[in-house]
Amino acid sequence: MENHLQQKHDEAHQVLVLPFPSQGHINPMLQFSKRLVSKGLKVTLITTSKSMQPSAPSIHFHSIDFQEAEATTDINEYIRLYESLIPASLAQFIEKHRPKVLVYDSGMPWALDVAKRFGLQGASFFTQCWAVNAIFYHLKMGTLRVPLEEQIRTNAVVSLPSMPELEISDLPSAVYDNSGSYPCLWNLIRSQFSNFQKADWTFCNTYDKLEHQDDNDYGLHPFKPHTDLCIEWLNSKETGSVIYVAFGSIAGLTEEQMGELAMGLKSTKKHFLWLDVLSHRAVGCFMTNCGWNSTLEALRLGVPMIAMPQWTDQITNAKFVADVWEVGIRVKKDGNGIITKEEIQRCVREVMEGERSLDIKRNSEKWRKLAIDAVDDGGSSDKNIEEFVAKNYMQLAPHHSPYYE
Known part of the structure; x- marks a missing residue:
């Protein structure tokens, strides 16, 4: 026994x-x-x-x-x-x-x-x-x-x-x-x-086609999110009318940069939110530090981005968001290394209202739809995990796997 x-x-x-x-x-x-x-x-x-x-x-x-x-x-x-x-x-x-x-x-x-x-x-x-x-x-x-x-x-x-x-x-x-x-x-x-x-x-x-039906309940939180309160507030707003702002759990902004950001957002005359609500239909723009998890989530949900990278890989991710996938705009710093309120206002208007906004929204929707294939039965992500499971737990020979998509 x-x-x-x-x-x-x-x-x-x-x-x-x-x-x-x-x-x-x-x-x-x-x-x-x-x-x-x-x-x-x-x-x-x-x-x-x-x-x-x-x-x-x-x-x-x-x-x-x-x-x-x-x-x-x-x-x-x-x-x-x-x-x-x-x-x-x-x-x-x-x-x-x-x-x-x-x-x-x-x-x-x-x-x-x-x-x-x-x-x-x-x-x-x-x-x-x-x-x-x-x-x-x-x-x-x-x-x-x-x-x-x-x-x-x-x-x-x-x-x-x-x-x-x-x-x-x-x-x-x-x-x-x-x-x-x-x-x-x-x-x-x-x-x-x-x-x-x-x-x-x-x-x-990562994946070659962006994911459609991920489980977004990550289940581990270093703090208690006020999700219910945010969703209630978002439900009262029009579709695509809210700017969502998030800069990750490690890197912080200077006091000067925080002031410019706040004033820039206020000057757009649009609603904005600094919390965990990216998937809501009211969110029309995501101002992000371009951490990889946040970038993947925005791509998966088809939300246009304003890229404001801080350090490490965020800088390269922002390059791909703006110039390769063309699903957003990357902010520009002034001569003192500050992103001014005028620059923030320009980026918000260009993503949500400007001439490029329609192209950005079309590209965002394209990547969202392409995600479906990756997680469906027989999709790239599903195949790689099936291979890992089969070769470790069904008595097949070990193998050096391609990456998980």
């Missing part, structure tokens, strides 16, 4: 999912976990915060005690503590439960070493878009050199295989910011390609 109970307990941990503990990384890996569960797998997601209350009963959650970091507000110290303390706790959990596959955030390549020590398959999960991954890969391989001061000053053009022409200002800030405010974060970003080719599977949070 004891052996039977142990077997049943271990079956509850067929796939172990380890995201980096920030909202932008947890969300896509939680969504991926739900997709695996829908295919009949038992999934356990590792968290380090008991304050994040999951609302996904089909997924097992295991919280690793990480009290050492709760007192620090310094992101460099947090990452240092995480990388020094979590591997041992992860190894203990794996040794006890013996899952078959560890899906880990690509920014934590050490997790693959832990997986291989116990004979697990390792799956590296990239949470940013594949274009940004390609840029960092070329940087790692030396085919893209860190820009010199002269290149930065002249905003030189960079040419990479299978990508549009990019100016230096279109590259992720980590490419040309050698030290930055968060050196540990830059090291984490750049370490993603240190051993990913040794992983058994590689997944990426």
